Amino acid sequence: xxxxxxxxxxGLSKRFALxxxxxxxxxxxxxxxxxxxxxxxxxxxxxxxxxxxGGSGSGKTTLARMIIRLIEPDAGEIILEGQNVRAAGGxxxxxxxxxMQMVFQDPFSSLNxxxxxxxxxxxxxxxxxxxxxxxxxxxxxxLLGLVRLSPTLASRHPRELSGGQRQRVxxxxxxxxxxxxxxxxxxxxxxxVSIQTQLLNLIxxxxxxxxxxxxxxxxxxSVIAExxxxxxxxxxxxxxxxxxxAEVFHSPKAEYTRSLLAAxxxxxxxxxxxxxxxxxxxx
Amino acid sequence: MTEPLLRIEDLRIGFTHxxxxxxxxxxxxxxxxxxxxxxxxxxxxxxxxxxxRSIIRLMPARAEIRARRVEFExxxxxxLTDAQLRAHRSHNVGMIFQDPFGCFDxxxxxxxxxAETLRVNAGxxxxxxxxxxxxxxxxxxxxRPEQRYRSYPHELSGGMRQRVMIAxxxxxxxxxxxxxxxxxxxxxxxxxxILDLIQELRRQSGMAVLLVSHDFGVIAQACDRVVVMYGGxxxxxxxxxxxxxxxxxxxxxxLLESIPNLESAGHRVRREGIPGQPPNPAELTTGCPFVDxxxxxxxxxxxxxxxxxxxxxxxxxxxxxxxxxxxxxxxKGSS
Numbered sequence: 001x002x003x004x005x006x007x008x009x010x011g012l013s014k015r016f017a018l019x020x021x022x023x024x025x026x027x028x029x030x031x032x033x034x035x036x037x038x039x040x041x042x043x044x045x046x047x048x049x050x051x052x053x054g055g056s057g058s059g060k061t062t063l064a065r066m067i068i069r070l071i072e073p074d075a076g077e078i079i080l081e082g083q084n085v086r087a088a089g090g091x092x093x094x095x096x097x098x099x100m101q102m103v104f105q106d107p108f109s110s111l112n113x114x115x116x117x118x119x120x121x122x123x124x125x126x127x128x129x130x131x132x133x134x135x136x137x138x139x140x141x142x143l144l145g146l147v148r149l150s151p152t153l154a155s156r157h158p159r160e161l162s163g164g165q166r167q168r169v170x171x172x173x174x175x176x177x178x179x180x181x182x183x184x185x186x187x188x189x190x191x192x193v194s195i196q197t198q199l200l201n202l203i204x205x206x207x208x209x210x211x212x213x214x215x216x217x218x219x220x221x222s223v224i225a226e227x228x229x230x231x232x233x234x235x236x237x238x239x240x241x242x243x244x245x246a247e248v249f250h251s252p253k254a255e256y257t258r259s260l261l262a263a264x265x266x267x268x269x270x271x272x273x274x275x276x277x278x279x280x281x282x283x
Numbered sequence: 284m285t286e287p288l289l290r291i292e293d294l295r296i297g298f299t300h301x302x303x304x305x306x307x308x309x310x311x312x313x314x315x316x317x318x319x320x321x322x323x324x325x326x327x328x329x330x331x332x333x334x335x336r337s338i339i340r341l342m343p344a345r346a347e348i349r350a351r352r353v354e355f356e357x358x359x360x361x362x363l364t365d366a367q368l369r370a371h372r373s374h375n376v377g378m379i380f381q382d383p384f385g386c387f388d389x390x391x392x393x394x395x396x397x398a399e400t401l402r403v404n405a406g407x408x409x410x411x412x413x414x415x416x417x418x419x420x421x422x423x424x425x426x427r428p429e430q431r432y433r434s435y436p437h438e439l440s441g442g443m444r445q446r447v448m449i450a451x452x453x454x455x456x457x458x459x460x461x462x463x464x465x466x467x468x469x470x471x472x473x474x475x476x477i478l479d480l481i482q483e484l485r486r487q488s489g490m491a492v493l494l495v496s497h498d499f500g501v502i503a504q505a506c507d508r509v510v511v512m513y514g515g516x517x518x519x520x521x522x523x524x525x526x527x528x529x530x531x532x533x534x535x536x537x538l539l540e541s542i543p544n545l546e547s548a549g550h551r552v553r554r555e556g557i558p559g560q561p562p563n564p565a566e567l568t569t570g571c572p573f574v575d576x577x578x579x580x581x582x583x584x585x586x587x588x589x590x591x592x593x594x595x596x597x598x599x600x601x602x603x604x605x606x607x608x609x610x611x612x613x614x615k616g617s618s
Contacts, residue, residue, distance in 0.1 A: 193538060
């Protein structure tokens with residue numbers, strides 16, 4: 001069983017109907033359709049970070065949302081450790097959603113502004129009967145510790161936090177239900193560079209500490225290069241290339257990947273003496 | 284030396300409220316020469332947007348500007364009357380923003396909005412404005428301009444809206460184009476196209492560009508010179524290649540080290556990043572605003588006056604301990 005991937009996605013597709021014109025409506029014809037995701041397959045292993053790259057409108061967010069069935073797929077299979085996510089309902093689906101948690105770009109819109117940080121985290125834990133959630137303070141302190149926040153922040157409200165802190169709280173709340181997969185949809189895109197680095201390091205730490213698998217959706221290739229083990233590049237609803245990040249970014253096979261890489265700004269291409277600003281390998 | 288197009292000296296912008304004044308921009312000096320392309324880089328709250336908006340006095344209510352000078356072609360921008368300010372905004376300076384959607388009237392066709400600008404600012408009649416608009420749309424690489432002329436803002440993609448916005452901003456042949464995070468909302472392919480377009484227009488018309496961005500990569504690609512802001516101060520300025528290769532201020536250095544890089548794909552690297560949070564302008568006092576996050580902090584940092592020190596030709600920094608840093612870097616490099 002252990003060689004089975006944690007998550008398997010096979011042939012997933014989704015089309016959205018565009019608005020029908022008046023004549024189509026009168027004649028009961030269906031309107032044009034937009035193929036958002038077409039026949040996408042990939043696997044995610046336990047403890048793996050898979051980057052999902054692509055331009056706007058490439059279908060990466062639709063794909064991420066279909067996996068936890070925030071959007072119902074039209075076709076295809078989603079298998080979470082041998083169990084069919086699409087066939088699940090009620091209690092079973094709830095349990096699957098507990099195991100796959102999502103973090104969004106804008107934590108403001110996903111945190112209740114009237115709940116303190118501590119209550120938001122505790123509520124999530126209690127709803128899913130997480131071990132330790134009967135002792136509120138200790139539970140909240142443990143989760144805030146996981147995202148490197150001080151337990152004194154528990155009484156604060158979302159608006160009192162900085163952007164980076166809010167995103168950490170959103171991650172802590174996702175972790176409160178004990179997930180095995182974290183789906184991060186542009187979770188660091190809106191943050192300043194210095195704060196972005198902190199969040200990327202946190203995601204790497206969480207993978208190491210909790211064995212978390214991460215589906216990391218981002219439009220910035222360089223951010224994916226920093227955290228991901230493998231990367232899938234999407235274009236017009238399809239995965240055009242998937243493989244280890246080093247391989248895909250250093251010798252891209254697909255034309256689209258090459259054009260994305262070529263368009264990416266490279267601040268160090270100009271630096272004639274780059275050794276002083278080179279990144280350091282970790283000890 | 285030719286007279287700079289824009290000269291800002293000791294610009295300070297504060298917000299007055301019941302508790303007193305919060306200074307967000309705390310003494311910024313900046314020059315843009317004719318035809319030059321200058322990048323203004325900094326994190327949120329660094330004061331970069333406010334600083335560039337002072338050039339056309341596009342200020343939020345309650346903001347108070349004080350400056351030794353804000354001069355455009357030798358004329359004091361802060362002393363302009365309302366009528367002069369309108370002329371300054373319509374003829375001298377064009378500005379584009381991050382979100383072009385917010386700058387268009389959603390109920391009017393985009394072509395008509397560009398044409399209206401021409402009628403009001405350049406006094407053109409309808410027919411002339413219409414044909415000039417088509418030329419402008421063509422000039423920003425919009426294909427089928429006649430058809431796009433009749434589109435509503437929501438019918439255009441983000442990149443296309445940004446192009447129309449640029450067409451509108453350059454319609455009066457401004458001498459300076461201010462671009463405030465023009466590509467932040469766009470994906471990389473579109474971003475590269477928009478940056479190329481701005482460069483192309485600059486070459487054609489000789490206008491200067493002041494590009495504001497939080498992304499060093501964008502600045503490096505599009506600018507000759509870069510000005511780095513932090514906590515309301517300019518902490519470093521110089522030619523882009525020089526600043527990227529030999530950053531002097533510890534903030535610039537840490538910022539450059541934080542930038543995610545495609546080259547790290549496959550390496551198990553972990554960047555140090557910058558610990559802590561950008562400062563809250565309300566809590567800043569005297570001295571260097573970077574003290575709490577600086578790796579090379581010294582006791583004297585609480586008292587430095589943030590005046591700029593030359594380290595090379597055209598390359599200045601506000602950190603007085605640059606020489607010590609340089610030896611620290613050499614040590615680190617040799618170990």
